[in-house]
Amino acid sequence: MNMGPHHRPPRLAEWLLRRLGHIKGWDTLADDIGEAYNSMVEKSKKSSAILWYWGHVLKTVPGALRNTYYWRSNMIRNHLKIAFRHMNKHRGITAINLVGMGVGLAAVLFILFFLRLELSFDHHHVNADRIVRAMKSYVGDDDNRTALVPPALSPALVADFPEIEAGVRLIKQNDVHIMANSKNFFERGIVFCDSSLFKVFSFDFIHGHAESVFSDPNGIVLSESMAYKYFGKENPLGETVTYKGQTALIVTGVVKDQPGTSSLIPHFMISLDMFMEMKDWANPDSWGASFLNNYFLLRPGVSLESVEAKSESFLQRHYESNKDHPFNLKFIPLKQIHFQTRRSTITLFGGIASLVLIVAIMNYINLATARASTRSKEIGLRKVIGAQRKALLGQFITESVLFSLIAFMAGLALVASLMPGFNSLLGTHLSLSLIFDPVLLSWLGGLIIVVGLCAGLYPALIITSTKPADIFRKQVMGHSKSILRSTLVVFQVIITVVLIALTLVIAKQMRFINQRDMGFEQKNILAIDVRDDRLQKNKMIIRQLLKAHPAIQHASFASSLANSSDYMTNIDWPGKEEGREQDVWLNFVDEEFADVFNLELTAGRDFKSVTSNEKDAAFLVNETLVRALGWDDPVGKSLEHFIGGRKGTVVGVVKDFHMLSLQESIAPMIMDLWPDWDKSSLAVALNQNPTPELIGEIESIIKRFAPDYPFVMDYFEDRIKSSYTSEIRMQKLFGLFSILAVCIAGMGLFGLTAFTVQRQTREIGIRKTLGASIMVIVYQLSRQLGRNVLIGNLIAWPLIWWLAGKWLMRFAYRVDVDWYIFAGSTVIVLLVSVLTISAQAFKAARANPADSLRYE
């Protein structure tokens, strides 16, 4: 007997019918019509039954819609009307709220735009969900992960794991000299890779075929923009591209540029075999040296965990020689890679932006609850007519959501107009067109509602809680001594003071960095890129030619300039204790390095005075190394370091200088006078400010030896500054946001005082007629708020101390958090609040009591 209906009505129509029936409370409507439909199908044709059914449904729609939405919207329209009237009536307070919330929302909007962009990285690859990157973590130190793995790993993984469809190994290079079609540039985005790159990632080929581009190892694939840059609109297939001035490669393919939201943006793709061939140290079958990034394409439905679980035995299999394999293998999904590097930035900026917004929301809450009395009659009347509390809450929430919507529009306009400034401030590439992204839109919708609810819920609860009888009994509502309002003011003050203080701390630290004696000369030094064989061979001659110029004092070829160090290694020395390890930083320099950067010698001789037979084995060391090794008389001691297995003698000691950024301490360092080592930079010290003519002359000297090598020159000072970009960015951002917070909080205080004054007009009048002085009245008006501001400051101080200390920890050389930072931020906030409060209090206190008492 248990049989279902013979014929199921059209599903969509049935669903609609159930919704509509539900609205009217006709719970069996759909089933009844379904039954009639059934008998109709049995009696006549099915198609006509379907038509009849649909007809029935559609006929019901307009009525039901009108019943549900029209009447409901009627109420909302009334709420909106009241809300607009109210905003219009209290224009001052509305403006305070609007400006505050608009600015706060704009700040948050920027961060959301930023977040959305960062989260969308690498999603454009068709297989993005299945691509993972191999990560190596050291046994017993799982947090210490690197993306570099040995060359033999990928082929073995692909062969051993049926779950892995393909793997690609790649190595990236930047600032490489590329020559093609007699054009020369330094280029970024040179990638040596397996041809499986084009299988794992999504590349659109304009010319050539993914399968055959690397069939000859000297093939090169160009991005569309690079093909255009070098060859114009011609088809570049078969043309020659010269890598580092030595290796000729043949263009075998051109691919469309990757979008800006790609974490891998290759412009020159060269076969990895070519890399292995060029570097004699690179062995494609090695399990030892880790220098490649590996990406894998998993088969559909394969989970990362299942692959990771098997990697343990895999590694053991391939590291037979030493039973304990030296690392663990982990995988990270492609879509997470980029975001992980940005997480801390987004959290920080998002946090500050939210604080500004929170200050604005607190303003809204404060002003809304303070004004509760002005709306009490309206609420009372609505209640008397029969409005439920729920409906009234709905009204106030509608009002605040509407408000947040308007503020959002204002914020959006602000974002649109400030976008270029923001981009240059943060070094981002946001554009307003992102707004059409559905995910972002849903976030923004959520933001409007959340802000509206946060701002409106509490005031709504307060305002609607009173009994109508109380209201008409003329009891004063919205007491000035609201605990919540005081708490919120205190919070606002805390946020503001902390932001200001952190700004001051950052500014102080940055000034400290800028003014600190780095231990070397910074002014009038030019840095020139010289990574070219012909230049390296002629280092001596170039130096002599340069020095012949009257404006050039010294010139030096070095592997790093004085403000950085690229090589770190271990050293050995006679008398080293068993098990002792000593790391040192290395810089390969020439005779004039110390002169160019004006390094001070504390013992021994300079490189200039070493004899020609010493030249091959002479070291300069810094004081820190001497201290680390405990040497009393360092000159003449011998040392060995392991880059190139160099043994040498210490000829002199230089005074410590900051060869790393100021975030790190000065470390032990060796300057090695090794003429054969390729020096990447040429530093030129001038005795005057650089002029275009002078730079042109230097360029012509370089061009004499390598006419096609691109001439790229920086001012050394700029190089130093650029290593603090993120700190400078942070300083600007904190500065901006704390100004915003001060303004918004100040406006809030202004609004609150204005309200207090307005409500106490008559009281003030009476007091004055009874003989109160202006000062007494001012004191009385500002006492409450003033106390809150002070409390906020007191709570903020330990917070500042803690946060500033935490930030400063990243610098090895840092300023102290002095008393005047606390005092300064407190004074700023006090000044702003005293000005806003007392200006109005004075105005009220000076008013003629006759005016305020006349209309009673």
Place this chain on the structure above:
Amino acid sequence: MKLLTRAEELVLLAVWRLKEEAYCVPIREMLMEATELNWSFGSIYDALDRLEKKGYLRSSLSDPIASRGGRSKRIYAHTADGIKAMNVIRKVQRRMWDGIGDFTVEKLS
């Protein structure tokens, strides 16, 4: 008692006639047969709703029925007031019809 609309009257009568089977589908069929007009489900539900609100009908959900996919019917029945209302209707109808003979003929002559 207030007068009922014609639709309400007819639905009230149909419920009486159908007894245990008085739910929307057979009510509609009966009315369509009797009036030779097309009745929408909405109009019947409306009438039933109003009659229920006026207290002439009460409704209850039947046990789940397999042929309706395990869903219930809403069965209507008269309340005491509903029966009184039927009486009033009949009384009013009778009074109004009383004395009217063969009106078609009369009108023609």
